[in-house]
Amino acid sequence: MSNNTSHNIDRDRLVDLYRTMRRIRAFEEAAEAASLSGQVGGAVHLSIGQEGIAAGVCANLRRTDQITTTHRGHGHCIAKGTDPGAMMLELFGKAGGTCGGKGGSMHIADFDAGMLGANGVVAAGIPIAVGAAHGAKLLGEDRVVVCFFGDGAINRGPFMEGLNWAAIFELPVLFVCEQNGFASTTHSDAVTAGGGANARAKSLGIEAFEIDGNDVAAVDGLVGDLIPRIRADGKPMFLSARTYRLKGHTSVDPALYRDQDLAAAQWQNDPLARAAEELRRLGLSDGELSAIDSAAVGEMRRVSEAAEAADHPDLAHAFDDIQDIGAPVWEAPA
Amino acid sequence: MSVITYSEAGCLAVAEEMRRDGRVWALGEDLGRGGVFGQYKGLVEEFGPERIADTPISEATIMGASVGAALVGTRPVVEMRFADFALCAVDEMVNQAAKARFMFGGQARVPVVIRQPSGMWRSSAAQHSQSLEAWYTHIPGLVVAAPYTPADNKGLLKAAIRCDDPVIYIEHKDNWDLEGEVPDDDDYVVPLGAGRVAQAGDDLTLVTWSKMVGIAEQAAEMARARGIGIEVIDLRTLWPWDQDMVFASVEKTTRLLVVHEAVQVGGFGAEIAATVAEHMAHVLTAPIRRLGAPRAPISYAKPLEDLLRITPEKILATAISQIDV
Ligand SMILES: Cc1ncc(C[n+]2csc(CCOP(=O)(O)OP(=O)(O)O)c2C)c(N)n1
Ligand SMILES: [Mg+2]
Numbered sequence: 001m002s003n004n005t006s007h008n009i010d011r012d013r014l015v016d017l018y019r020t021m022r023r024i025r026a027f028e029e030a031a032e033a034a035s036l037s038g039q040v041g042g043a044v045h046l047s048i049g050q051e052g053i054a055a056g057v058c059a060n061l062r063r064t065d066q067i068t069t070t071h072r073g074h075g076h077c078i079a080k081g082t083d084p085g086a087m088m089l090e091l092f093g094k095a096g097g098t099c100g101g102k103g104g105s106m107h108i109a110d111f112d113a114g115m116l117g118a119n120g121v122v123a124a125g126i127p128i129a130v131g132a133a134h135g136a137k138l139l140g141e142d143r144v145v146v147c148f149f150g151d152g153a154i155n156r157g158p159f160m161e162g163l164n165w166a167a168i169f170e171l172p173v174l175f176v177c178e179q180n181g182f183a184s185t186t187h188s189d190a191v192t193a194g195g196g197a198n199a200r201a202k203s204l205g206i207e208a209f210e211i212d213g214n215d216v217a218a219v220d221g222l223v224g225d226l227i228p229r230i231r232a233d234g235k236p237m238f239l240s241a242r243t244y245r246l247k248g249h250t251s252v253d254p255a256l257y258r259d260q261d262l263a264a265a266q267w268q269n270d271p272l273a274r275a276a277e278e279l280r281r282l283g284l285s286d287g288e289l290s291a292i293d294s295a296a297v298g299e300m301r302r303v304s305e306a307a308e309a310a311d312h313p314d315l316a317h318a319f320d321d322i323q324d325i326g327a328p329v330w331e332a333p334a
Numbered sequence: 335m336s337v338i339t340y341s342e343a344g345c346l347a348v349a350e351e352m353r354r355d356g357r358v359w360a361l362g363e364d365l366g367r368g369g370v371f372g373q374y375k376g377l378v379e380e381f382g383p384e385r386i387a388d389t390p391i392s393e394a395t396i397m398g399a400s401v402g403a404a405l406v407g408t409r410p411v412v413e414m415r416f417a418d419f420a421l422c423a424v425d426e427m428v429n430q431a432a433k434a435r436f437m438f439g440g441q442a443r444v445p446v447v448i449r450q451p452s453g454m455w456r457s458s459a460a461q462h463s464q465s466l467e468a469w470y471t472h473i474p475g476l477v478v479a480a481p482y483t484p485a486d487n488k489g490l491l492k493a494a495i496r497c498d499d500p501v502i503y504i505e506h507k508d509n510w511d512l513e514g515e516v517p518d519d520d521d522y523v524v525p526l527g528a529g530r531v532a533q534a535g536d537d538l539t540l541v542t543w544s545k546m547v548g549i550a551e552q553a554a555e556m557a558r559a560r561g562i563g564i565e566v567i568d569l570r571t572l573w574p575w576d577q578d579m580v581f582a583s584v585e586k587t588t589r590l591l592v593v594h595e596a597v598q599v600g601g602f603g604a605e606i607a608a609t610v611a612e613h614m615a616h617v618l619t620a621p622i623r624r625l626g627a628p629r630a631p632i633s634y635a636k637p638l639e640d641l642l643r644i645t646p647e648k649i650l651a652t653a654i655s656q657i658d659v
Pocket of ligand 1: 152245
């Protein structure tokens, strides 16, 4: 199926994919630090170890294509083209954030980049993605929608409803299930019956594929084949990408509920390390690789510093964008 | 003006707005055969099955997909079939539709109308009879409308479809066949948030909405025969509600009674009563009263079902008790 395996991908393309993954990693390491220091509040769900899926999938999308994502969505946003500066401001709850500081990590959205919103409710992005594709079809717009969700989401009703809907209305959606092995602190396998995500998709007549999500070149290659088919046929497809959540469920979760040796061993399968190794094989020097790394780390350090220094949203905006009629009116304190 | 039914008025509103704006479409179960109450009759013939879409029985996705389709620029009219079934889509209404605009910092709007046929409908029992409008008034981001007359069902539904925010649109199932004069003008729009004085009176202000407007009017007739003037205000929109109209009326009558079919406890009447008490205690000459249903599921058996109904007699007795203090 896929042409781009690790062994024949174009070097420049892999460099781009590696850079995207590295920027996601650097963003999330900066976010993790800011969360642990208390500067970023609330739950921060890191996708460290899963970057291959975000980078490999989004590299095949146009800016006008759209995505929905989940509570663990920083990587998808960056890969789709959202400005990490605005994202970090959002995490810090500052003015100038993607949502003016009103959303935070779990509600980042960037409609200009086709990022229709992360979601704090597991599986809630599935019907929304399907509806976005339905809307595009009604409007006669040529767009593919990619719907990212976790292996925990497949046990919620909207998963079945949304897939069935996309199939019967023939909508151009790529469903991407990130199989990171966990649903919060529960092993996903322990709570999922039958053949899992792909069997469920196939039972609804949706073509389903599986891929090693930590092999960014393989993800890129396969998705590069699927997206044009979805665009041409206007029918949904399903992709299960195997990966591993290297960190806890949130930034403050030490994940002691899992075998620590097995978890540590998973770092051997880190998608960044694997891509770096492949790039070396393709002739990239250590210097060239570390230049990419330090550029990403430097970018995200600057982004964090700027977010730290930025102002909180003006109180006068507290009630903006609730609704046109019937919203509270903000009054400056006397 | 034409005399048409409440159901036909709703149908006309959807048809006119679909002609006016190609982004408007309707979706829900059984719309292709005209909707379960006939409130989409003839529309699929005019607009085709893409814009009058028959969906699977997937309430969460009917609502969730409508949110997605609204975020990308269409204007869905969502048919929930019964208010009771909309409960299968509460996440999508409350966490998604109502929040997206705010949560995303104003990047997007969710212009959906969520039609929820509501209320007691003979012998329909506990899962097909509820009036849950108060729940939605509690949710920032939602507009809540509940028309009583056929004219308002046309004018308010058109306003709801033109509204850029999500509107919970409550139609009473007992009203479908109610006939009334409805303006033919295809720009006849009743503004959201404006009440209507259904009957004027000087002695007591009765605030109500939906089917209870008719019951209240009967009570007001009976009161008039006894020389008591009840001013019946049909709120039409519950959020935002027409405080100015209610306050002006209470200023005149000095008495307030709020009547709704929904369970009295935690009903929207409590909000109106509390607001008037907070702002108008100085003009009140009698305690504010509320009249709603007992906090009991709705029975199937007719006498038990009837026990829960608000009747003109109950309203009259309450009004008299307020006036004879
Ligand atoms: C409807 C709902 N139930 C529960 C939660 C709490 N919760 C947040 S993330 C999560 C686990 C989700 O697992 P999965 O879908 O596999 O995504 P992952 O976190 O692994 O990326 C849970 C249970 C929620 N946000 N929404
Ligand atoms: Mg998971």
